[in-house]
Amino acid sequence: MSQNVFERLxxxxxxAFSDPQYNQIGESGLRTSELLIQYNATFEPDKMRRxxxxxxxxxxxxxxxIQKPVFVNHAGFVRVGKNIYINHACTMLALGKIIIEDDVLIGPKVNLISEGHPVDPAKRKALEVKPVIIKRNAWIGAAATILPGVTVGENSIVAAGAVVNKDVPDNVIVGGIPAKVIKYISEENV
Incomplete structure (x- = not known):
């Protein structure tokens, strides 16, 4: 095995959980957890950024x-752009990568999930990952969940409480479970 477990994912x-390299995931998560406790306990913006x-x-x-508290298991796989506001209690399961481009708004209690398990019961105790990408100027409403492999398009809005299991085009509003396009955003509004 020339690749580490993260490269393989x-x-x-x-x-599989039984993979000899699987313990590297737990070790990486512990490092993030230690620092996350500090992040969530500080009130100094410069210290939070550091x-x-x-x-x-x-x-x-x-x-x-990024408002506190925030919950992230592997922050090394999260990329956050400029001019972003992430509200309270955002959860990021990040092994598959989470990319948040510039000018994004993320409401409270949003779940960004880039990790999952196979559907096959015989393989379910394994981990598979796919990136979550939130494109420029998107807005993710309160308590929405973005599932593995989903890209939310530029200027789009994910309604509060939606569960997004497929890509969202640019300039639309999606809502529901599973999320579907409910409105197109006109070019004058972009």
Missing amino acids: QSGEIV IWGEMSGEPLDPTTY
Whole structure:
């Protein structure tokens, strides 16, 4: 095995809990957890940005604010752009990568889930990952859930409480479970 478990997951491999490298996932998660406790306990924006940078490997832009508490299992797989606001209690399961482009709004209690398990019961105790991408100027409403492999298009809105299991085009509003297009956003409004 020349690749580590993270590279294997990123390449699309399904990794069983019994895999000899699986413990690397837990070790990585512990490092994020230690720093996340500090992040969620501080009230100083500069210190919060510094801690986020330690967790993710990339500094948090001064125009971006991630409200506390935030829950993330592997911050090294989260990329956050500029001029972003993430509200309280956002959960990010990030092994598949979570990319949040510039000018995004994320409401409270949103779930960004890039990790899952195979449907086949014989393989279910394994991990598979796919990226979640939130494109520029999108707005994710309160308590929405974005599932693995989903891209939310530019300027689009995900209604509160929606469960998004497929890509969202640019310039639309989606809602429901599973989320469906409920309205197109006109070019004058973009």
